[in-house]
Amino acid sequence: MLEVSHLSKKYGKYYANHDLSFRVSDGEILIMMGPNGAGKSTAIKSIMGLLRHEGWVHMDGMPTGKAEARRYLGYVPEMPALYPNLTVDEHLEFIARAYRLKDYKAYKEELLSRMELADKRKKFGDELSKGMQQKLSICCGFLPRPKLLIFDEPMIGLDPHAIRELKKMILELREEGKSVMISTHIIDSVEDLWDEALILKQGQILASVTRQSLAEQNTSLEDLYFQLTEGKEAEAEEARL
Numbered sequence: 001m002l003e004v005s006h007l008s009k010k011y012g013k014y015y016a017n018h019d020l021s022f023r024v025s026d027g028e029i030l031i032m033m034g035p036n037g038a039g040k041s042t043a044i045k046s047i048m049g050l051l052r053h054e055g056w057v058h059m060d061g062m063p064t065g066k067a068e069a070r071r072y073l074g075y076v077p078e079m080p081a082l083y084p085n086l087t088v089d090e091h092l093e094f095i096a097r098a099y100r101l102k103d104y105k106a107y108k109e110e111l112l113s114r115m116e117l118a119d120k121r122k123k124f125g126d127e128l129s130k131g132m133q134q135k136l137s138i139c140c141g142f143l144p145r146p147k148l149l150i151f152d153e154p155m156i157g158l159d160p161h162a163i164r165e166l167k168k169m170i171l172e173l174r175e176e177g178k179s180v181m182i183s184t185h186i187i188d189s190v191e192d193l194w195d196e197a198l199i200l201k202q203g204q205i206l207a208s209v210t211r212q213s214l215a216e217q218n219t220s221l222e223d224l225y226f227q228l229t230e231g232k233e234a235e236a237e238e239a240r241l
């Protein structure tokens, strides 16, 4: 389980994240939504232990900045960070060595095949199209089988086959009891995936809802999002912030 408690991150005097607290349980998919600049990527980077921040973030009780916890975490960033001089295959072998994976070859082949990269394995990082880079970045995130996998805008640039496959793969993670966190603007792309949703604006959590609580309120996530970020409630919230 991921536990985020009173997470704040300041750039100069500006709070990119202000007092965020939430959990992602085992076998749960949490989505994080919010307008541009709401603080989603900053929160993800803090959770991954990549930024200094206030508050604490624990994965199964361990601070996520510690090396022991990092091997439980996987991250598929918004911009794929690939090595131009490594091939597709070498990227995955590099991950396998870094995480000291055993018996990973069959899973590697499965991932390459599901992301339709098997015939691209000899291509170098800088020879891949944008979508292929994103697919490889996804394979790299899945390969170590992390307990928590975080995606920052994962569907952008993917073709319809890869979007469908990725959704299946995310649902499989949930079935295996893994935790998943997805940051996105495209509500449609995660509509059939999420268990819990956070709506962020100006670095703060405006709402935290479960699929069930939303169904009980008889509203959709999209309607709630616009109410909170653009409607009268948003104006009241602006005045409060």
Ligand SMILES: Nc1ncnc2c1ncn2[C@@H]1O[C@H](COP(=O)(O)OP(=O)(O)OP(=O)(O)O)[C@@H](O)[C@H]1O
Pocket (backbone or CB within 6 Å): 011, 016, 034, 035, 036, 037, 038, 039, 040, 041, 042, 043
């Ligand atoms: N390195 C940085 N230095 C200064 N300010 C930053 C830095 N990175 C982000 N910010 C600011 O922090 C705020 C939150 O940015 P962040 O990238 O987390 O938003 P986001 O919700 O991921 O946005 P988007 O949807 O556009 O990707 C923004 O106001 C941004 O300008």
